[in-house]
Amino acid sequence: MSRIAYVNGRYMPHREAAVHVEDRGYQFSDGVYEVVLIRHGKMVDEAPHLVRLERSLGELQIKTPMSNAALRQVMAEVVRRNRITGNGLIYMQVTRGVAKRDHAFPANPQTSVVMTAKRLPEPSRTGVEDGVKAITIPDIRWERCDIKTVGLLASVLGKQQAREAGAYEALQVDSEGFVTEGTSSNAWIVTADGDLVTRRANNAILNGITRLTVLKLAERAGIRFVERPFTVEEAKGAREAFVTSATSLVKPVTQIDDTVIANGKAGGLSLQLFDAYLDYMTTDEARA
Numbered sequence: 001m002s003r004i005a006y007v008n009g010r011y012m013p014h015r016e017a018a019v020h021v022e023d024r025g026y027q028f029s030d031g032v033y034e035v036v037l038i039r040h041g042k043m044v045d046e047a048p049h050l051v052r053l054e055r056s057l058g059e060l061q062i063k064t065p066m067s068n069a070a071l072r073q074v075m076a077e078v079v080r081r082n083r084i085t086g087n088g089l090i091y092m093q094v095t096r097g098v099a100k101r102d103h104a105f106p107a108n109p110q111t112s113v114v115m116t117a118k119r120l121p122e123p124s125r126t127g128v129e130d131g132v133k134a135i136t137i138p139d140i141r142w143e144r145c146d147i148k149t150v151g152l153l154a155s156v157l158g159k160q161q162a163r164e165a166g167a168y169e170a171l172q173v174d175s176e177g178f179v180t181e182g183t184s185s186n187a188w189i190v191t192a193d194g195d196l197v198t199r200r201a202n203n204a205i206l207n208g209i210t211r212l213t214v215l216k217l218a219e220r221a222g223i224r225f226v227e228r229p230f231t232v233e234e235a236k237g238a239r240e241a242f243v244t245s246a247t248s249l250v251k252p253v254t255q256i257d258d259t260v261i262a263n264g265k266a267g268g269l270s271l272q273l274f275d276a277y278l279d280y281m282t283t284d285e286a287r288a
């Protein structure tokens with residue numbers, strides 16, 4: 001079945017979907033994006049994703065392309081036209097549009113919106129229990145990592161480095177030795193005392209929607225958590241480590257660089273949160 005993409009008001013075959021060469025997203029990374037997970041054909045946490053999109057656009061002074069209600073309609077239509085009734089994701093990119101190349105904003109920008117969707121396999125606990133390897137790399141990004149911009153070059157290079165090292169993710173480390181986040185995920189540990197730790201969301205990281213939901217689920221489950229930075233050494237000596245994102249869900253990390261975490265298997269709290277997140281995805285709350 002052929003995939004359908006949405007490009008500025010039109011639904012078209014994926015292979016024909018294109019934007020102009022002078023789209024500012026293409027020339028300057030002057031745009032933002034969202035990745036929204038689809039579970040059983042329904043968007044997961046659509047509302048907070050749209051809140052974050054609006055915030056990203058606001059920080060870059062890009063005009064919102066349409067109301068949230070209209071965006072939701074387009075998203076639903078993209079899911080419908082791609083016949084995604086199981087798991088999948090929507091990729092949405094919003095840029096400052098097409099204009100004659102000039103770094104400063106154009107006088108009358110026409111915000112551009114592109115959406116694609118694809119199917120994903122059913123999440124399975126089997127793969128999760130083995131965990132994945134992560135490497136550590138210096139965080140070379142800019143100071144506005146809170147904006148979900150399409151300027152992803154540092155993440156591209158970091159993920160490639162991970163790939164070449166046979167690792168799933170690269171954990172980025174700031175100049176003081178603290179882990180900021182993965183190249184496309186937020187980073188968490190469980191300390192020897194059983195505290196769940198993740199970095200506080202400020203301009204150094206993207207405030208993941210999965211991160212926010214996992215914090216909420218942890219709180220409801222009575223798990224003690226603290227939002228603070230942690231070093232690479234602390235992570236390597238932790239009882240558990242994992243990363244979260246819309247596509248990784250809750251992904252246990254069982255090796256960081258050459259250090260095996262605890263007994264090399266996914267930890268109990270990581271699996272508890274994975275299960276809780278899986279349950280959460282099909283609730284009315286996730287579909288609001």
Ligand SMILES: Cc1ncc(COP(=O)(O)O)c(C=O)c1O
Nearest residue numbers: 184185186206208209210245246
């Ligand atoms: C740098 C970075 N941090 C964190 C995340 C996780 O965000 P979310 O949970 O909203 O997918 C992503 C997702 O792409 C990311 O790119």
